[in-house]
Amino acid sequence: MIEVQHLTKRYGQTTAVDDVSFSVAKGEILGFLGPNGAGKTTTMRVLTGYMPATHGKATVAGYDVFEQPVEAKRRTGYLPETPPLYPEMTVHEYLTFVAAIKGVPPASRTRQVDTSMQTARVTDVAYRRCGALSKGYRQRVGLAQALLHNPEVLILDEPTAGLDPKQIIDTRELIKSLAGDHTIVLSTHILPEVAQTCQRVVIINKGRVVAEDTPDNLTASLAGVEAIYVQVDTGGGDAAPVLQGVTGVVRVVGTEARDGRFSFEVHSERGHDVRRDLVSAVVSQGWGLLELRPVRLSLEEIFLQLTMEESESDAARAASSRDSDGVASEASSAADSGAQGGNSDA
Ligand SMILES: Nc1ncnc2c1ncn2[C@@H]1O[C@H](COP(=O)(O)OP(=O)(O)O)[C@@H](O)[C@H]1O
Ligand SMILES: [Mg+2]
Structure with missing residues (x-):
């Protein structure tokens, strides 16, 4: 679609x-x-035809949003971040006005306004001024x-x-009820x-785009080996620096330390199973390994992980381009001095 x-x-x-x-x-x-x-x-402004893209293509129901904007817009409803309400108009006036702008035929306008007010659950404020509405109602009038x-x-x-928590739950239910149709x-x-x-x-x-999947799969595919709960008995010293030194470990988050026992959550690079190396590192220190198990990451942590990997690779790219700039400027200064040397020889 x-x-x-x-x-x-x-x-x-x-x-x-x-x-x-992406596609939907x-x-x-x-x-x-x-x-x-x-x-x-x-992305949404481009998709709804409010702005042209610099490159690329988007279609809605098979219609190109740039080349067939009228057809595409006819099939698209857009709730912008801030709904464009007219504060002086009542909800009913406003919706009738927008229906006219959108080209809803006069004969079906009243019915369409009523239906959309019912669906978005704003019928009870139909004759209130838009400017006097709460944020939750404003959002629903936008819908x-x-x-x-x-x-x-x-x-x-x-x-x-x-929106407040109650309004969030209501809006979620409303959106879910709209799916399918x-x-x-x-x-x-x-x-x-x-x-x-x-x-x-x-x-x-x-x-x-850094990831695309179902919420469940996203959690599952990134869970397990990528985050590992480790408990070690060092007898005293801190274990974090050693764990941090294992190849593939991105981050070590200390959870607690008690009587020389340390608990950590070790986050590794995606696809890099660090469990064996973690065990070796702990054993080679002569420490006791009390527990080691995969941890299921929450969507929140996955998000952090994905966006951090992204910024870490950005940082790596920035560092390597600095390095190559450094090499380049050394090379060019060497060439300069070579040229000067050539001049003085001449
Ligand atoms: N009209 C604009 N002119 C210049 N930069 C903009 C404009 N709108 C958004 N940006 C920039 O584009 C980036 C993406 O913004 P936006 O699409 O609003 O992100 P989001 O909706 O995810 O918060 C941001 O860096 C923002 O500062
Ligand atoms: Mg935004």
Whole structure:
């Protein structure tokens, strides 16, 4: 239903979205998860035809959002981060107004407004001014607005941001009830959100897709060998530096130390099983190994791990480019002095 292929969006020098690809099947709820500034809103603006991409292609229901924008928009409902409400209008006036703009035929306007108010559960505030609504209601009026022309696809940008816990639960239930009839992409920077609402998750960080899977698979595929609980008896000294020194270990998190017994959570590079080397390291110190077992990572930790690996490889790239710059400038200064030498010889 939605295809995004190699989408890149630059704002001047800033690359907000960098070669992002994903697709969403009909009736599916896709979670678009990433920290603030990851590029979620930018991707959604491109997908809804509000902004052109720098490179790449996106289609909704088979229609190219750049080349067939009218057809694509007819099938898309968009809830922006901040719903564009007119504070002086009542909810009913506002929705009738938007229905007209969206080209809902006059004959079906009243019915469409009523239906979308019911679906988004805002009928009880129909004659209240938009400006007087609570954040939760404003968000739902925004959702009613997105539903007005009965689109197949819903693009919801952080639909639960700023809501209180009760409103969050209500909104989640509402979104789930819309799936099936609708294909939904919802963005969030909050992990439990996707685990509870979505069937599939695309994790984005610094404009790039860093993972894509079901919430369960993401947890399972990264669980086990990548995080290991270790308890050692050193008799006194700290075990952390030794564990940290094992090849493939990214991070050692101390959980507790008591009577010379240390507990750690050891996080390793993805796909690098460090268990044997951990055992060797502990044994070669003459310490007692009391426990060693895989730990199931929460989605929160997976997210941290993925985004940290990303920034660590960024740091590594930055360091290696500094190195090569260093080499280059040494080489060029050598060439300079060679040239000067040549001159003085001449
Ligand atoms: N209109 C804009 N002009 C320049 N930079 C922008 C603009 N909008 C967003 N950005 C930048 O693009 C990046 C992605 O932003 P955004 O798509 O809003 O991320 P998210 O929605 O995930 O928080 C950020 O670095 C942000 O500062
Ligand atoms: Mg955003």
